[in-house]
Amino acid sequence: MIPQVDDSVVQAVRIEGNQALGDTALRAVVRLKAGTPLTRAAVLSDMSALEARYRQAGKSVQVWPELTHPGEGQGQPITTLTYRLFEGARARHYDDAADPLANYYDNTLVCAAAQTGNDLCHLWLNRDSSFINFDAGEAKSGHYQVGPRRADGKVPVCQYWDTPDMVTPAEIAPHMGPPPAAAGKAGAMVCKNHNFRTTCVRGVDPAALSAEEKALIAGSMGERFYGGMCYPIGPHDPGDIWFEQDDPLPGQLGKDKVLLLQGRQ
Amino acid sequence: MLRCCGLMVLAMLADALAVTVGAQSAAPSTDPDPLANYYRNTLIWQNQTTHAIGRLWLNPDGRYFAFFNMGPQAKMPDTHGPFQVQGREGSYTLRAAGAQYRLCLWPQAPRITLGAQVQGELYAGADCYPLAPHPVGDLWSESTDPAGPVYKFWFVRGR
Numbered sequence: 001m002i003p004q005v006d007d008s009v010v011q012a013v014r015i016e017g018n019q020a021l022g023d024t025a026l027r028a029v030v031r032l033k034a035g036t037p038l039t040r041a042a043v044l045s046d047m048s049a050l051e052a053r054y055r056q057a058g059k060s061v062q063v064w065p066e067l068t069h070p071g072e073g074q075g076q077p078i079t080t081l082t083y084r085l086f087e088g089a090r091a092r093h094y095d096d097a098a099d100p101l102a103n104y105y106d107n108t109l110v111c112a113a114a115q116t117g118n119d120l121c122h123l124w125l126n127r128d129s130s131f132i133n134f135d136a137g138e139a140k141s142g143h144y145q146v147g148p149r150r151a152d153g154k155v156p157v158c159q160y161w162d163t164p165d166m167v168t169p170a171e172i173a174p175h176m177g178p179p180p181a182a183a184g185k186a187g188a189m190v191c192k193n194h195n196f197r198t199t200c201v202r203g204v205d206p207a208a209l210s211a212e213e214k215a216l217i218a219g220s221m222g223e224r225f226y227g228g229m230c231y232p233i234g235p236h237d238p239g240d241i242w243f244e245q246d247d248p249l250p251g252q253l254g255k256d257k258v259l260l261l262q263g264r265q
Numbered sequence: 266m267l268r269c270c271g272l273m274v275l276a277m278l279a280d281a282l283a284v285t286v287g288a289q290s291a292a293p294s295t296d297p298d299p300l301a302n303y304y305r306n307t308l309i310w311q312n313q314t315t316h317a318i319g320r321l322w323l324n325p326d327g328r329y330f331a332f333f334n335m336g337p338q339a340k341m342p343d344t345h346g347p348f349q350v351q352g353r354e355g356s357y358t359l360r361a362a363g364a365q366y367r368l369c370l371w372p373q374a375p376r377i378t379l380g381a382q383v384q385g386e387l388y389a390g391a392d393c394y395p396l397a398p399h400p401v402g403d404l405w406s407e408s409t410d411p412a413g414p415v416y417k418f419w420f421v422r423g424r
Contacts, residue, residue, distance in 0.1 A: 110348070117341030119348045132330065134352055139307070139320050139332040141424060167307055167421045172318055174334075239344050259344055264354055265377040 001213055002192045002201055003075050007067065007151065010038040011078045015050075017085035020059055029053045032081060038067075038151045040096070043081065050083060051091050062089035067152040067232070068246045073201055081151065094235040100155050101125060101146070107238050108261040114243060115252035123159075124264055131159060133225075137174045138166055140225065147196025147230070154234035154246075156196040164226035188217045191224055191248060198230040198248035238262040299366060299398040300325075300359060306401050307421050310387055313406075314414035317386050322424060329357045329370060331388040333381040351379045353389065360393065368396040387416065 013032050015023060029049040032042050047063045054061040064084045069077040094100070109123040121135040125144065132141050140161045147156035166173070187203035190213055206214060218224040232246050238260050245255040303323040311318045315336075322330040331353040338347040355372040372391050381389035388394060399405075403420045 108352075110342075110350075112342065118337065119342050119350050122348075122350050122352055124352070124354075132352075132354075134320075134332040135350055136318075136334045139322070139330070139352075139424070163423060165423050167423045168309065169419050169421065172309070172311055241344065259342070261344055263375045263377045264373065265348070265351055265379060 001075070001204065001209055002190060002199055002216075003072060003077050004194050005069055005072065005077050005079065005197055005199065007038055007079050009079065010034060010036060010081050010151075012080040014080065014082040015085065016082055018087065020087050021053065021057060026050060026053060026083075030083070038079065038081065040149060040151050040153070043151050043153070044096075046083065050085070054087070060088060060090055062086040062092055064242075065152040066245065067150055067154070072199055075201060077199075094153065096149065096153070098235075100149065100153070100235045101157070101233065103235065103237060103260065104233070107263060108265050109233075110259040110261060112257040112259060113252045114250075114255045114257045117257060119259075120251070122265070125157075133159065133161075137168050138222075140222075142225070145196070150232065152232075152234065154232040156230045157233045158193065158196055158198070158228050158230040159225060160228045161222065161225040164220065164222040166220060166222045190216045191218060191227070191229070192216050193228050193230060196230055198228070200248045236260045300396075302398060302401055302420070305424060307424050309419040309421060311417045312386060312414050313417055315384060315386070317381065317384065319381070319387055319389075321388050323357065323368075327356050327358070328354065329388075330354045331370070333379070333386060333389065335380055335384070335386075347380055351381050351389075353379060353381075355391075359396070366396050366398075367393040369393040 010032055012034055013030065015026050015030065018026055030046045032038070032046055043065045047065060050063050051061055064086070066082045066084055068080050068082065070080060071078050104125045105127050109125070110119050111121045111123070112119045121133055124132045129145070130141065130143050132139065134140070142159055142161040144160065145158045147158065149155050188206050189200060189202045190204050190209065191198055191200040192213070206217065218227060229248055231248070232244065236242070239262065240260045242258050243255045244258050247256050250256055300323055304325045308321040309318065317336065318334040320332040333351040335349050335351065338349050340347055342348050353372050355370060357371065358369045360367045360369055370388060370392060376391070379389055399420045401420055401422045404418065406415055406417045408415045
């Protein structure tokens with residue numbers, strides 16, 4: 001019922017954001033193709049080839065690889081590698097031997113709605129694997145585990161709240177999601193962690209779930225995060241703003257807006 | 266009664282010289298730790314004028330965390346804001362003033378200027394604030410001064 005993602009082989013390769021150079025010219029230098037093994041080395045090689053192709057044309061480009069899994073929430077994940085190009089920007093590289101979370105310590109990761117831009121949560125990651133996450137309704141402490149670096153350079157960060165309890169009084173608690181009755185009619189949502197990845201499937205008929213999967217139906221956000229939720233996080237600089245499409249529960253437009261702020265705020 | 270929330274820089278400097286980090290050092294001898302109930306629990310407040318909501322955590326090691334919900338913002342934030350959600354961490358000292366206490370907050374550097382601070386919300390600045398011991402589960406309202414807003418407080422179990 002709940003799919004398991006397999007990133008050993010890429011199923012689709014995309015190039016987006018190019019205007020100065022055509023798709024044909026760029027695809028000619030990219031070696032990853034649908035059906036080939038997906039490795040970090042292959043992605044780094046493609047990034048270098050794309051940058052070289054732009055240099056050859058007298059232009060600069062910044063290449064951001066993004067590993068996503070469209071269809072995952074519907075049970076049919078497609079391992080997709082997208083090279084997102086920012087033409088005219090200076091190429092940026094991070095040392096794979098360095099801590100990809102280094103710039104997050106002592107700073108603030110903000111998750112925001114992709115369409116309206118409203119900030120929804122602020123995350124403070126600490127070096128000792130503890131964290132604090134707060135939003136309009138709650139503030140929670142917890143610990144996190146970091147998984148192996150993915151082909152796109154990001155690492156999965158699995159966050160576990162210290163408690164599932166929600167402590168905010170009802171009269172000031174923000175309303176989130178549909179009322180329980182409506183949610184029940186739409187089916188349950190099940191989130192499962194496997195190999196440092198959280199896969200959430202909405203609209204599931206509980207009767208179709210195994211006994212193990214039934215135990216994964218989490219009623220509240222607190223219960224879900226107490227059980228652990230894994231988010232891909234890549235190296236970034238304070239001041240960066242980007243979109244993340246591989247989150248377990250993406251918001252508006254199927255993605256989350258992310259900001260990395262200087263300092264804790 | 267909450268009596269003052271004005272800037273008390275001189276008093277804080279005195280705190281820095283006279284009181285070590287941590288809550289117990291300045292407490293009256295009759296009460297070993299007036300903040301004991303605050304550890305592992307959450308003080309929640311709402312400004313009844315601005316409707317901003319805040320949360321305060323006090324740790325026994327002298328660190329504090331303050332979180333603010335400023336309500337929906339008119340402008341979409343960039344990296345400079347404005348943010349609906351804001352937070353602050355730092356260290357605190359507790360200063361006894363007769364039968365009452367003042368909680369003095371020292372935000373961690375770099376001290377980002379928060380919207381909550383500009384708006385003058387509780388526990389947002391480097392300031393001293395009245396704080397009284399309360400049992401967990403207490404609910405009360407207080408005003409800062411005749412011209413100030415009324416705050417509603419919830420002292421809830423857990424974090």
